[in-house]
Amino acid sequence: MVKKKTCIFISGKGSNLKNLIYHSRDNSFPIKVSLVICNNRRAYGIAYAKKYKIPYILINTKLNNYENKILFNLKKYKISFICLAGYMKIISEKIIKNFKGKIINIHPSLLPKFKGLNTFARILKNNESKTGCTVHYVSEKLDSGNMIIQKKFFIGSKDNEKDLKFKTQKLEYRAFPEAIIKIFRNY
Numbered sequence: 001m002v003k004k005k006t007c008i009f010i011s012g013k014g015s016n017l018k019n020l021i022y023h024s025r026d027n028s029f030p031i032k033v034s035l036v037i038c039n040n041r042r043a044y045g046i047a048y049a050k051k052y053k054i055p056y057i058l059i060n061t062k063l064n065n066y067e068n069k070i071l072f073n074l075k076k077y078k079i080s081f082i083c084l085a086g087y088m089k090i091i092s093e094k095i096i097k098n099f100k101g102k103i104i105n106i107h108p109s110l111l112p113k114f115k116g117l118n119t120f121a122r123i124l125k126n127n128e129s130k131t132g133c134t135v136h137y138v139s140e141k142l143d144s145g146n147m148i149i150q151k152k153f154f155i156g157s158k159d160n161e162k163d164l165k166f167k168t169q170k171l172e173y174r175a176f177p178e179a180i181i182k183i184f185r186n187y
């Protein structure tokens with residue numbers, strides 16, 4: 001099987017990046033993590049790129065031409081698939097057009113509920129009985145592309161934001177790889 005050369009976009013901790021690197025070392029997993037793009041030079045996730053000798057590019061989103069730098073590197077590394085894993089910037093239309101149907105994102109709620117930021121606080125405030133995570137295709141509209149996989153759990157009566165984050169991320173580490181396998185199963 002020829003693995004898809006994949007770029008993971010991150011901004012922070014990078015625990016999903018670490019998990020995808022771990023899975024991609026399996027021969028039967030459809031992707032190879034070939035590039036990491038990060039918009040935050042203090043992101044802990046960069047350590048995983050270094051540790052596993054994966055090329056990484058730091059992007060300064062304050063510069064006008066940063067989108068071109070992203071596109072240039074995606075081409076340079078022959079990237080054909082993109083995973084957004086905690087990337088805290090909106091992906092531009094230009095990139096979406098160049099990679100139509102080839103960009104996926106993981107979001108910490110049961111979309112279409114709780115799009116955007118501060119999900120856990122809003123979920124608790126709304127007295128939801130369950131929550132979870134969603135892997136979906138990226139479209140021009142924020143957190144609105146077609147859903148690939150969703151995983152849920154019931155919220156405990158004493159759960160706080162930290163508990164929700166912990167439980168959600170535990171599910172994310174299963175959902176992201178499963179979504180990727182699902183996408184490429186029929187290729």
Ligand code: GRF
Nearest residue numbers: 013014015016086106107108
């Ligand atoms: C994840 O929980 C994901 O749902 C959200 O950002 C978080 C990133 O976490 N989009 P990490 O950087 O992968 O640890």
